[in-house]
Amino acid sequence: MLIRTIEKFLREQDMAATKFGRLAAQDPRFVLDLRNGRIPRTVTERRVEGFMNAYRAAQYAA
Numbered sequence: 359m360l361i362r363t364i365e366k367f368l369r370e371q372d373m374a375a376t377k378f379g380r381l382a383a384q385d386p387r388f389v390l391d392l393r394n395g396r397i398p399r400t401v402t403e404r405r406v407e408g409f410m411n412a413y414r415a416a417q418y419a420a
Contacts, residue, residue, distance in 0.1 A: 360398065360406065361389075361392045361393060363407070363410070364378065364389060364406070371413070371417070375389035375390060382406045382409040383405070
């Protein structure tokens with residue numbers, strides 16, 4: 359599930375849920391909405407997964 363992946367990412371990166379939402383989905387409430395049962399579209403899931411992968415890659419490259 360996407361929310362589990364995001365929660366793990368937030369812990370790994372020590373990132374606030376609102377910051378993640380702004381960066382990954384242009385929606386500061388994105389994670390809160392997922393926690394409350396929102397089901398994102400497939401396109402949104404792919405974009406968010408891509409953001410997490412790119413963010414991790416940038417962290418390890420630095």
